[in-house]
Amino acid sequence: xxxxxxxxxxxxxxxxxxxxxxxxxxxxxxxxxxxxxxxxxxxxxxxxxxxxxxxxxxxxxxxxxxxxxxxxxxxxxxxxxxxxxxxxxxxxxxxxxxxxxxxxxxxxxxxxxxxxxxxxxxxxxxxxxxxxxxxxxxxxxxxxxxxxxxxxxxxxxxxxxxxxxxxxxxxxxxxxxxxxxxxxxxxxxxxxxxxxxxxxxxxxxxxxxxxxxxxxxxxxxxxxxxxxxxxxxxxxxxxxxxxxxxxxxxxxxxxxxxxxxxxxxxxxxxxxxxxxxxxxxxxx
Amino acid sequence: xxxxxxxxxxxxxxxxxxxxxxxxxxxxxxxxxxxxxxxxxxxxxxxxxxxxxxxxxxxxxxxxxxxxxxxxxxxxxxxxxxxxxxxxxxxxxxxxxxxxxxxxxxxxxxxxxxxxxxxxxxxxxxxxxxxxxxxxxxxxxxxxxxxxxxxxxxxxxxxxxxxxxxxxxxxxxxxxxxxxxxxxxxxxxxxxxxxxxxxxxxxxxxxxxxxxxxxxxxxxxxxxxxxxxxxxxxxxxxxxxxxxxxxxxxxxxxxxxxxxxxxxxxxxxxxxxxxxxxxxxxxxxxxxxxx
Numbered sequence: 367x368x369x370x371x372x373x374x375x376x377x378x379x380x381x382x383x384x385x386x387x388x389x390x391x392x393x394x395x396x397x398x399x400x401x402x403x404x405x406x407x408x409x410x411x412x413x414x415x416x417x418x419x420x421x422x423x424x425x426x427x428x429x430x431x432x433x434x435x436x437x438x439x440x441x442x443x444x445x446x447x448x449x450x451x452x453x454x455x456x457x458x459x460x461x462x463x464x465x466x467x468x469x470x471x472x473x474x475x476x477x478x479x480x481x482x483x484x485x486x487x488x489x490x491x492x493x494x495x496x497x498x499x500x501x502x503x504x505x506x507x508x509x510x511x512x513x514x515x516x517x518x519x520x521x522x523x524x525x526x527x528x529x530x531x532x533x534x535x536x537x538x539x540x541x542x543x544x545x546x547x548x549x550x551x552x553x554x555x556x557x558x559x560x561x562x563x564x565x566x567x568x569x570x571x572x573x574x575x576x577x578x579x580x581x582x583x584x585x586x587x588x589x590x591x592x593x594x595x596x597x598x599x600x601x602x603x604x605x606x607x608x609x610x611x612x613x614x615x616x617x618x619x620x621x622x623x624x625x626x627x628x629x630x631x632x633x634x635x636x637x638x639x640x641x642x643x644x645x646x647x648x649x650x
Numbered sequence: 651x652x653x654x655x656x657x658x659x660x661x662x663x664x665x666x667x668x669x670x671x672x673x674x675x676x677x678x679x680x681x682x683x684x685x686x687x688x689x690x691x692x693x694x695x696x697x698x699x700x701x702x703x704x705x706x707x708x709x710x711x712x713x714x715x716x717x718x719x720x721x722x723x724x725x726x727x728x729x730x731x732x733x734x735x736x737x738x739x740x741x742x743x744x745x746x747x748x749x750x751x752x753x754x755x756x757x758x759x760x761x762x763x764x765x766x767x768x769x770x771x772x773x774x775x776x777x778x779x780x781x782x783x784x785x786x787x788x789x790x791x792x793x794x795x796x797x798x799x800x801x802x803x804x805x806x807x808x809x810x811x812x813x814x815x816x817x818x819x820x821x822x823x824x825x826x827x828x829x830x831x832x833x834x835x836x837x838x839x840x841x842x843x844x845x846x847x848x849x850x851x852x853x854x855x856x857x858x859x860x861x862x863x864x865x866x867x868x869x870x871x872x873x874x875x876x877x878x879x880x881x882x883x884x885x886x887x888x889x890x891x892x893x894x895x896x897x898x899x900x901x902x903x904x905x906x907x908x909x910x911x912x913x914x915x916x917x918x919x920x921x922x923x924x925x926x927x928x929x930x931x932x933x934x935x936x937x938x939x940x941x
Contacts, residue, residue: 439839459839471836475854475931484850488841518933536840 375605377589379412385453387540387572388415388438393447395433406597407433411447413591413600417539420566420573422583424634425593426641431576433598435542438574439463451540461489464538464571466529468545472517478504478528479513485536503531507561523554527561534565541571545578559586559614567611580634584608584627585617592634595641602633715900723905732890737909744875744887745913747803751810752871759815759867760860763822767856768848773823784816789877796882806883810874814867821863825856858932861925868917876910 383389390413396406408430415421423431436442437449440456449456451463472481479500486496504513507527517525526547533541543562547555563586566573577583583590590604606626608617617623697717703709704716711719727737734740766773792809799805829852837851879888887906894902 441835441838461841463839465836465839467832467836469830469832471830471832473833473837473851473854475857475929477931484837484842485840488837488843488846488850516931518931532840 375607377603377605379600379603383414385417386414386450387417387419387452388413388574389450390414390434390437391448391450393437393444393449395430395437395442396445408598410599415572415574415589417572418570419588420575420586421589421591422575422577422587423591423593424577424580424583424630425591425598426595426634426638427578427645429593429596429637429641430598431578431593432544435465435544435574435576438540438542439465460540461536462539464533464536464541466533466541466543466546468548470517470525470529472525472528472532474517477514477516478509478520481517481528482531482535485532489536499535500531503535504528506534506565507531521554522550523558526550526554526558530558530561530565534569537569538571541566541569541573543573543575545576547582548577548579555582556614562586563610563612563614580631581618581627584623584630585612585614590630592630593637595637595644601637604630711900712898713900715904719901720904720908723899723901724909727905733893734885734889740885740887740890741909741913743803743885744872744879744910747806747875747878747886748810748868748871750803750807751874752814752868754807755811755814755871756818756864756867758811759818759820759863760822762815763819763824763860764826764848764852764856767823767826768852780816780819784820788812788816789873792874792878792881795878801882801884806875806878806886806888809878810871813870813874817867817870818860818863821859822856825859826852828859829855857929861921861928864921864925865918868921869914872910872914 390411393411394406394409395411396404399405411430411434413421413423413434423434425431433442437444438451438456440459451460473484476484479497482503483496483500486499487493491499501510501513504510507530509524509527509531512520512524517528520528529546547558550558559582575583575586580590584606585608587606590606592601592604593599594601604626608620608622608626700709701717704711704714704719731737732740766776788809791812792805795805795808799808833855834847834851837847842850875886876888876891879886880892883889887910891903891906894900894906
């Protein structure tokens with residue numbers, strides 16, 4: 367097997383084990399559009415994330431990448447198949463879940479510390495304790511001097527740091543990320559990826575990270591899921607055996623990294639081309 | 651050739667920057683003074699022309715009054731009182747009706763807007779009735795209220811309430827509907843209950859919309875109160891206008907109009923102060939008045 371020597375081992379999909387952090391088993395999701403048409407968002411989708419594992423999902427635009435995250439939160443229900451989180455079927459939004467959004471989802475009328483303390487306060491932690499923890503998390507993401515600032519006074523990268531602190535303060539066992547760094551410039555993005563890996567290694571959460579950026583996926587993940595052009599299903603799964611801890615600024619020049627990215631890109635390319643030609647036909 | 655030392659260069663650059671900043675500040679001050687001066691000039695020219703036209707009978711001061719006539723009327727109201735009692739009492743009565751109507755209408759509008767904004771079924775059911783109610787010319791309701799509630803304060807407050815309610819309701823409803831989906835999902839996943847989402851996400855994000863409607867609707871409340879008094883009352887600025895109209899006293903009508911305008915401006919100023927206090931988290935808006 368040539369693939370294995372290149373550290374990108376192509377895995378075969380089996381039914382998920384019972385103790386997985388996230389188990390999406392043969393899920394199809396259809397929904398009815400406002401003008402009454404049936405749309406299939408994803409079909410026959412199977413995905414397993416072990417405890418403490420970092421999984422990335424890449425695929426062409428509009429293939430249902432974000433849908434997979436919403437299945438895990440419970441905001442969307444599968445039409446067929448089932449979704450289990452920490453061994454339990456998903457019925458409501460689990461307290462174990464943290465979610466970092468692509469768009470800015472901070473509350474603009476709250477200062478940094480009020481934003482970070484929001485999670486514990488919503489969950490009934492006493493005020494003093496919630497603010498103490500918030501202060502700690504703000505310091506961890508390096509924003510101690512900006513506790514009293516409002517989001518509009520911060521740069522895009524700083525706002526993302528606040529969003530990470532806001533999510534991590536709840537100590538989620540499951541961390542879902544929907545293209546969280548796509549709006550940042552290259553340098554800020556690299557810094558945020560390092561920040562994320564640092565926080566993740568402390569908390570040992572199981573992560574599903576959705577991105578359209580294959581290099582970001584390979585650099586961060588233990589496992590990369592490549593999806594087909596919509597309706598999305600898993601085309602192939604790769605295990606990324608790059609050593610940790612990884613340094614984002616250096617890893618992209620690593621020979622092994624480049625080989626892995628090439629292998630997966632060959633797989634992804636046809637789907638991207640298919641997705642784009644379809645987009646041109648339908649005018650999206 | 652003599653070399654310029656870096657310290658000399660830095661010092662030169664610093665003096666240059668100080669001088670440039672001073673010039674820029676002076677330019678801003680001059681522009682500010684120009685704007686104020688032009689505003690005053692327009693006011694003086696307008697009042698002067700009006701006064702001259704009235705003096706030379708180009709316009710008939712009996713119908714269109716004159717600045718000096720209006721001022722004499724206001725002065726006599728202040729010093730001698732009006733035909734229906736002291737001027738302050740008239741202002742007080744109208745303001746009280748306006749405020750009561752404004753507060754009740756605004757609170758009702760905000761509550762209804764949030765409830766309907768958060769509940770799709772209620773919104774779909776009631777939207778048609780609200781559209782119908784909104785298309786009724788509401789000033790006409792003043793007659794109904796005077797028949798039903800009498801000449802006292804209640805009928806004016808009721809008219810002010812219906813004037814205010816729909817404006818505030820429409821804005822609160824829109825504000826709730828425009829609340830950012832990602833922000834709501836974020837609160838949900840952070841652990842907020844539906845009630846917490848309403849109080850900590852929906853209401854703050856609808857706040858800019860609601861505050862915008864308060865500016866407009868205070869004017870509407872004033873219109874409601876004055877029209878109510880106009881239709882039938884024992885006290886108030888509206889009655890003052892109606893009495894002056896009955897006596898063909900153009901000075902009186904204009905004088906009352908100016909007093910109402912001053913009242914509206916003062917309250918508008920207070921609402922702006924309140925708005926700035928409530929939404930201090932917003933980036934400073936671009937100040938178009940240059941003040």
